[in-house]
Amino acid sequence: MIDAPQQDCEPPSGQDLSSIEVVLETNVSDNNVFSRTELNHTDFQVISPEANAFRKRFFPQASEKQWSSWRWQIQNSFANFRKLSEILDVSSIDDYDFLAKSRKLPLRITPYYASLLYGKPKDYALTKSVVPSKQELIVSPGEESDPLHENDMCPVANLVHRYPDRVLFLSTGFCSVYCRYCTRSHMVLKDKKHYGIKAWQTAIEYIRNNPAVRDVVISGGDPLTMPDKHIEFLLSSLRDIPHVEILRIGTKVPMVLPQRITNKLVKMLKKYQPLYLSIHATHPDEITPETAEAFKRLADAGIVLGSQTVLLKGVNDSVETMTELMHRLLKVRVRPYYIYQCDPIPGSSHFRTPVAKGIEIIQGMRGFTSGYAIPHYVIDAPGGGGKVPLLPDYYQGREGNYVILKNFEGKTFRYYDPSS
Numbered sequence: 075m076i077d078a079p080q081q082d083c084e085p086p087s088g089q090d091l092s093s094i095e096v097v098l099e100t101n102v103s104d105n106n107v108f109s110r111t112e113l114n115h116t117d118f119q120v121i122s123p124e125a126n127a128f129r130k131r132f133f134p135q136a137s138e139k140q141w142s143s144w145r146w147q148i149q150n151s152f153a154n155f156r157k158l159s160e161i162l163d164v165s166s167i168d169d170y171d172f173l174a175k176s177r178k179l180p181l182r183i184t185p186y187y188a189s190l191l192y193g194k195p196k197d198y199a200l201t202k203s204v205v206p207s208k209q210e211l212i213v214s215p216g217e218e219s220d221p222l223h224e225n226d227m228c229p230v231a232n233l234v235h236r237y238p239d240r241v242l243f244l245s246t247g248f249c250s251v252y253c254r255y256c257t258r259s260h261m262v263l264k265d266k267k268h269y270g271i272k273a274w275q276t277a278i279e280y281i282r283n284n285p286a287v288r289d290v291v292i293s294g295g296d297p298l299t300m301p302d303k304h305i306e307f308l309l310s311s312l313r314d315i316p317h318v319e320i321l322r323i324g325t326k327v328p329m330v331l332p333q334r335i336t337n338k339l340v341k342m343l344k345k346y347q348p349l350y351l352s353i354h355a356t357h358p359d360e361i362t363p364e365t366a367e368a369f370k371r372l373a374d375a376g377i378v379l380g381s382q383t384v385l386l387k388g389v390n391d392s393v394e395t396m397t398e399l400m401h402r403l404l405k406v407r408v409r410p411y412y413i414y415q416c417d418p419i420p421g422s423s424h425f426r427t428p429v430a431k432g433i434e435i436i437q438g439m440r441g442f443t444s445g446y447a448i449p450h451y452v453i454d455a456p457g458g459g460g461k462v463p464l465l466p467d468y469y470q471g472r473e474g475n476y477v478i479l480k481n482f483e484g485k486t487f488r489y490y491d492p493s494s
């Protein structure tokens with residue numbers, strides 16, 4: 075199951091995890107991950123009419139309260155094709171087992187997110203982004219399992235140190251929904267459980283011993299799928315380090331499991347300011363009454379919200395869709411931050427657009443909507459070169475003492491800028 079050496083950021087498979095851990099087993103064959111009390115406990119109350127209709131049809135035994143419990147959502151996720159076929163036409167996939175075994179990236183969709191896919195056309199954007207397809211079996215030139223070479227940049231387990239002043243903390247391999255284009259498909263869900271607190275100690279020590287590190291991005295997997303006390307252990311351990319100024323959490327949870335944003339979680343997160351959340355957003359249809367409530371809670375607590383979007387062919391690769399997504403994000407108080415070119419993981423060619431498409435999208439937004447709505451379009455350079463921003467050619471060069479500029483309408487202007 076694990077194809078890279080353990081020191082290369084892999085979870086400590088088979089090790090005796092410490093007694094302070096509450097290891098969230100997420101094996102789909104285990105129906106008793108959480109206690110009955112936990113499944114009935116939530117302070118999240120928003121449920122849209124569409125989601126409620128879906129609940130009544132496919133989970134008639136679940137109360138609204140249970141549906142609104144993030145633990146119930148995880149425990150009742152769609153994690154195999156048989157269950158998924160109850161709500162979606164997956165008849166085009168004629169060999170489920172083959173697909174499941176040949177891919178390292180598993181299938182997992184929360185009932186809430188499944189309710190967004192239900193009743194939509196086969197080629198619906200969100201369906202493409204989370205339902206496995208046979209196209210994933212086609213490996214194209216230039217694709218590799220760890221395209222950013224993050225495994226080569228791990229000074230200790232579960233930590234990537236690529237830039238001088240910041241590190242990426244790989245806190246867990248678990249996600250509540252698996253995106254078919256995931257850059258970290260080589261590491262997510264190796265053990266069907268969270269790594270646990272003991273597995274983080276060397277990474278925390280590394281940060282403590284490196285005063286140049288002022289910014290820690292907690293990612294994975296999805297950190298917000300962990301229990302509150304695990305998240306708090308990590309945040310408090312990092313906040314205790316004097317030179318760590320900024321904490322960031324990369325997550326898709328508010329989009330796919332908004333019920334996770336409980337008042338209790340938010341109250342805890344609020345203690346660790348300045349705290350930034352980078353939200354993985356894919357499509358405007360992800361902004362629902364449930365996600366709006368999640369973002370309201372986070373923003374009201376003073377947590378800074380930014381978005382990250384992967385540019386995906388047939389999912390969000392148009393000026394209209396991207397502009398609509400960015401507008402809706404701003405309305406729920408999330409500032410658009412990055413659009414990423416899709417990384418070349420094996421079997422991802424059906425998702426990748428030409429780079430020209432990304433530039434076309436930025437060009438189609440700049441000048442036509444406010445700057446707040448326009449993210450940076452970047453390529454994460456293969457092999458670990460870091461993020462490279464790409465812009466349309468607004469700067470056209472120099473003519474003597476003038477800089478030649480092209481505006482959003484394609485008109486040319488000369489700006490006096492003596493070089494001496």
Ligand code: SF4
Binds near residue numbers: 248251258354
């Ligand atoms: S939520 Fe993030 S880490 Fe998890 S599968 Fe999607 S892209 Fe990968």
